[in-house]
Amino acid sequence: MVKFVKKVIYSLVLIALLASAIYGYLSYKESIKDDYKLGLYTTEKWRWTDSKTTLNQITFDKDLGRSVLRRVYVSSNHIIYIYKNDDFSTTTGVAFPAKCEPGAIIETKQTFSDGKPKQLTCLPNGLLYYFSVNWPDTDRPYLPWSEDFGKYKFTERFNGWPFDILEKEFAILHSGK
Missing domain, CATH: 1.20.5 (Single alpha-helices involved in coiled-coils or other helix-helix interfaces)
Incomplete structure (x- = not known):
């Protein structure tokens, strides 16, 4: 036993x-x-915004003089970026990994409300096509944002994004103005 x-x-x-x-x-x-x-697809030093999840990343962009958030979607092959502007608007951008000639432009069939075509621009690193939009302060991108450029498409619902980080930084940057 x-x-x-x-x-x-x-x-x-x-x-x-x-x-x-x-x-x-x-x-x-x-x-x-x-x-x-x-x-992924960056020379910037990114870090996680929350140690419990690995969804959102943040970096301080020296050229912009402010923080930028991003979320990388490896499986659907795109990256979403977001930051606040001095005029209280918010800029959101999407990047699609693709080898391209820096500065090359793809004019899409999609148009803005004024009729101008939406364009994807190859970034200087030659690895990403980029598209961005500005949202007035009243139209913050808390609602889904979706674009279909044929080969390049995405939908972002902005669930779980730590917008409070950008809002706090924005308040600090503008507290003396």
């Missing part, structure tokens, strides 16, 4: 060690995937 109990305990310890090793490997694999998202 003692031999049987020892074998059971030994088996349980072995199973616990194996389970721990598998859990550790899966956690490591997930962290590598998250680090991959942070560095």
Whole structure:
């Protein structure tokens, strides 16, 4: 009976060690995937806005003089960006990974309300086509934003975006004005 109990305990310890090793490997694999998202299609230093989720990323853009949020959608192959402007409007942008000639423009069949065609512009790195829109302060992009440019399409619902980070920074930047 003692031999049987020892074998059971030994088996349980072995199973616990194996389970721990598998859990550790899966956690490591997930962290590598998250680090991959942070560095995807950028030379900027991005970080997660919340350590509990790996949805939203933030960086301080020196050229803009403010923070920019982004969310990378690896499976649907696009990246959404958002930041506040000095005139209280909000800019949202979408980037589609594609090798392209820097500065090249794709004029789409889609048009703005004034009839001008919506255009995708190849960024200077030659790796992304980019499109952006400005939302007046009264039309903050809390509603779904969707575009279909044929080969390039997306829908963003802005669920779980930490807009409060941008709002607080905006208030601080404009508190002395």
